[in-house]
Amino acid sequence: MLFTQKNSVEEVFQTVKHELHRGALDAKHPFRFVTLATQSENGVDARYVVLRTIDQEMNFFVFTDARSSKVAHLHTNPDMVLLFYHPHKRTQVKVKGKAEIISGGKTKAAFWSNIQGEAQKSYNQMLSPGTVIRDPSGAYSWNEPMTDSNFTVIQIRPFEIEALQLNGNEHLRILFSLEGNDWKKNWIAP
């Protein structure tokens, strides 16, 4: 369990934040991989991504290829959801927020400087993600030299965080909502 009904809403907020930070720091933590849901004129979509970091202001950061569908979706509609699940703690965390696509500037340069060698290949495939190919091997060619031109950072500013912890018939559900600069914290019925 991550929290109990005896915890104050503030304690639960700090615990959930702490666990999210651990997801970004620890490659083996279940929050490391998260479902990112987006919406476009063609409907809803979802996919796993890696949670790269969470900063002091609680912005979430994800890396991707500028040519991927998620980037087009978020350009059209920045509303998105990150959905985490921790199987041992039996806890789901849903983060609703607005995404900003960062395709240049200091933030992108700082993140790119930490991506070295083979890892740069993820953003240097010659074919755009989703291109139809006759054979899988057709996708295994990369730009030479590798560049950061397709590397894109998705910055997510959350405005709602909800945690649901399963426990027999006594599930716990709590909602944190950003109002102005304050996070309102309320237990809600599971």
Ligand SMILES: Cc1cc2nc3c(=O)[nH]c(=O)nc-3n(C[C@H](O)[C@H](O)[C@H](O)COP(=O)(O)O)c2cc1C
């Ligand atoms: C465990 C896992 C982690 C992934 N991490 C990322 C990631 O950090 N960034 C990314 O762009 N795609 C990641 N992918 C691939 C995406 O799920 C997706 O297939 C790809 O980005 C194309 O998505 P789109 O066409 O919906 O934009 C990951 C896939 C898995 C299974």
